[in-house]
């Protein structure tokens with residue numbers, strides 16, 4: 001069981017399952033929504049995700065047609081993105097996990113749109129978009 005929460009702790013969730021492969025996304029939208037160089041995201045199964053607290057605080061923004069980014073309306077923490085076209089998965093922002101998971105991201109994606117000041121200094125594969 002994995003658990004996580006937003007910055008203000010108003011939203012708490014559990015995941016009764018494992019994370020999919022974690023990827024480090026450098027796209028301009030992840031950059032803006034996180035206020036940082038990149039986001040580290042991993043797919044989870046919707047039916048394994050359980051919101052324990054804070055349903056009323058969950059906001060959504062459609063950042064691209066068909067892509068909804070979910071966040072806490074109180075503190076702004078990004079939680080996951082979802083696509084109605086892929087109803088079985090969420091892409092969790094794994095920085096919101098409280099469980100100390102052992103994750104090794106498998107790739108840097110959207111390196112073609114990374115900020116010029118963003119350096120990826122490791123040896124995992126890099127892709128200009130989503131492979």
Ligand SMILES: [Zn+2]
Pocket residue numbers: 006007008009010011057072073074075076077
């Ligand atoms: Zn919050």
Ligand SMILES: [Zn+2]
Pocket residue numbers: 025026027028029030031039110
């Ligand atoms: Zn992204």
